[in-house]
Amino acid sequence: MADVAARAGVSRTLVSLIFSDKPGASQETRDRVLAAADELSYQPDRAAQLLARGRSRTLGVLTDVKQTFQAEMLGTVYDAAETAGYDVLLSASGPTRDERKAIEALLSHRCEGLILFDPLSGSEYLRSVAARAVLTIVGRKIPASGADSPPINTVRSADSRGIRASVDHLVDLGHSRIVHVDGGDHAVSNARRRAYVAAMRRHGLDAFTRVVTGAHDEEAGAAAARSFLSEPQLPTAVMAGNDRSALGVMDELTRAGVSIPGDVSIVGYDDSPLSRLARIDLTTVRQDGEQLARRALEFTVTRLDDERTGGFECVIEPELVVRSTSGTPTSAGSGGTADVRNP
Incomplete structure (x- = not known):
């Protein structure tokens, strides 16, 4: 925005007002600022805007790169997240990449909610993750360790x-x-x-x-x-x-x-x-992969939008084909x- 302000000959604060579509600038100034933004190919930094408001609206998803069933669920997660107004950041585990490293990478990028597909990590570590972000696990249930144990959403097949x-x-x-x-x-x-x-x-x-x-x-x-x-x-x-x-x-x-x-x-x-x-x-x-993915997204977003809610659990019936x-x-x-x- 500083570059746009310099090109248009106005203050950075005025540029911020115009990009936020707030009053305070004449139409002529507004047109000049938007033209400068076009010339510089400026794109708003959505992540920075959200962090300034205390939210990232980003969900982290952990998947195993070699499991095709998990890959099928990813498409549903992306679609449902976009509808809910969230971005998705993907981190993969595999034979050459430690799962904890993949999870910590998502947390370091300020993901406020995590969806983990069939994680291998122990319950104690996963509870520590739940203390830092809203956590939903697809595929297994993590037992609570006590009254103060952080809530964890679980979605799994029977x-x-x-x-x-x-x-x-x-x-x-x-x-x-x-x-x-x-x-x-x-x-x-x-x-x-x-x-x-x-x-x-x-x-x-x-x-x-x-x-x-x-x-x-x-x-x-x-x-x-x-x-x-x-x-x-x-x-x-x-x-x-x-x-x-x-x-x-x-x-x-x-x-x-x-x-x-x-x-x-x-x-x-x-x-x-x-x-x-x-x-x-x-x-x-x-397994109903689409349903598993949709419920995982739904539970994660619900808890992010209302911190008073506890952990959700959903068990979906499989079908022999x-x-x-x-x-x-x-x-x-x-x-x-x-x-x-x-x-």
Whole structure:
């Protein structure tokens, strides 16, 4: 504004009044100042204006750059934030970037509200974040540590019901040797693993319960599949921690000549865009990513606009989507002597 004032031959205060559309300047002076701004390609510093009023109206979003389901939710967050009059600042975590560093970067840029997709950090640290900004977590719940614990919004899917529906579906088809390839040491993965064990027990299949440690990526699924191929008998069904892991299992088994679902049925979780492709057609659990993102944005903005509100919680029902990767087990697969050959 100082440059515009110098070009127009007026004071900086007068330029500020004109840009704020307040009275106090003649039309001639107003036109001269606006013309000077055009000549200098001046753009108002919205962030500085908001900070001067004590608000940044900026939301920080943490996402894992490799998780396609989170990427789908981002578009909804941007649209909803724009409608609510907020800007969005994105920070990514990943194999080469520490999550805490990504979160602290958002706080250092004066984000007054944070939306974190499936954070891996411990509860104590996340509560410390909630003491510095309005915090909404998508994917897991953070228990309060006491009456003075800062409120935290949570939005998540009912993962236990999604997993239970998957096990029920496979058991109804005639499967018993159902293996779960989990997502590793992660809050969401832990919940899905517990739900799998409970669902197998409910069907009286404790003897067939088996969890293979994995991760939410294709390589983990492929590694699990290679371990199955090295054994004398294949499982009749594999439930993966997410769609990416399921695709890794599917690819490795297909390369080895295993029929899907003839020899092994496969079920994923998320209903990612790839799972819907005709050549993949993966049976999976659909999470309502758009609804998760909209509620996360809504809760964050509501608490920013009214500090008296407490933390919100929303649990959204998932839906099992049955496609062609799950079917009735073959007699060889359901018996005890399936012939397994390494590729």
